[in-house]
Amino acid sequence: MTTAAITGVVPPVCTPLTPELDVDTASLERLLHFLIEAGVDGLFVLGSSGETAYLDDEQRATVIDVATSVAAGQVPVIAGAIDMTAPRVLAHARSAARAGVDAVVATAPFYTRTHPAEVEHHFRTVAAGVDVPLYAYDLPVSVHTKLSAQLLLRLAEDGVITGVKDSSGDDAGLRRLLQMRGERGPVVLTGSELTVDNALANGADGVVPGLGNVDPHGYLALARHVRDGDLKAAAAEQDRLADLFRMVEAGDPARIGPSSAGLGSFKAALHLRGIIDCPATMPPQLPLAEQEVATIRTLLDQAGLL
Template identity: 30%
Template structure:
């Protein structure tokens, strides 16, 4: 009997993997970030997503991160582990490992590199669902995978496998997420649709979605968490106010590509004691990028990011 009962909702940050320069896991820094996020009232944590640099990692490092994360969180919030790979067998192996170390669910991006047919993607997820006794969320990111998971495909898989429980829909078009919600949730009301892009959160909630898995929530959780809490309390004015700030702060993503280096720098500026090293080919943020980052953070939030906001001259320190 497949496990299906776990419910995920709200704001679930995709946690960056904190590493030393040589690519080894910085356990102390990772713990500092986990504690900070849990204390910020997030509703869960997602490890080894795109912002967690899974695509640059060996299977051994992915397993080490999964084991450390689930152990350190220790049941304080639900833990999701990203286990997607281009191959079905390796994805199953990583998913079974995630279950072994205590994850509450897995998030599986569709195979990348080859552009599979919809039938091949269907069979890929069928084989995973039949072999992995954990709640499964899809990760739809067509901008990087080259293939979109259609609402009809997701519905057909949810109809067949009760352990397929949700999706992170990282798509530019809010209409895609709307169709995902109306198509799948009309038949499975408990199916969880999360927005991947940060500024889609409010729209997601208004349509009946589950929340968001936004990378900005790793360094500005007060924005996404605040939107979610205000919406649930019916304080829509506050939700809109915070949404406008969130829509502005996502300018940090334009500072580099990929942008996990500036995100780690933002977390460090927030005052969380972490290493900001990244796995090659990603490089650490430059001084110029950090200066631009400081300006964006100063303009979009009243929270102090590791320097004195009362004096704009300090932005250049």
């Protein structure tokens, strides 16, 4: 188990399912090998792209077992310990730690109504109860609480969190966090697919892009361009990835929600690329229609991925 900060390109791994909605372990193994062989710097399982909110405890454990077995120390594995309140998060975090993950990720509490002091207490409680590093997941669209830069810096200064996955969509807030952190500040990973070049150029330590399941090589190239100081090449690669990311718009918003459209598009793309056997998503998400999948096929073809 590594306790070092996890940086670079860390895809939030999709969870392939069988038509019967069990975890498809064979497809998951192929996806993990595909990502590792591409050269990713880590694997984040049981996040939003991994449909963790839909998986039962046994399915979550299966995903972690497969990921740690395939990774086998080649790259670190981070696992979401995402649930409503600290006792439930702790149960997931301890289970993941026993299974050998390198770090766990937690959001602010949700469903319950909390005060900012209680959000802080939540993270301190989780960190005190688990012996692997904790990353805070800033995801206000799902948990309805925005983690302030001041809170994140205080938690990092006190050794409560090692890092932050910023999926807030608040580019100004991310920039402020990067400007404010000092030597004891947290590792900062952007969860955006679309502003990665700017985030990395401004000092972010890595990226956790859902689209990285489909095209990890693109995000690795983008990160390399930024490291090399070739921001023009980075911007060009970002533009190419932004065009590919249009797959999340293939689903008709009059028929399905953004989760069905987004996760469905990633899984459809992985299926079309022959990496997973079935593009199923967990209910109540609805599947993409044939015409919508055809749109995704066109985008993949235009990107040279078929």
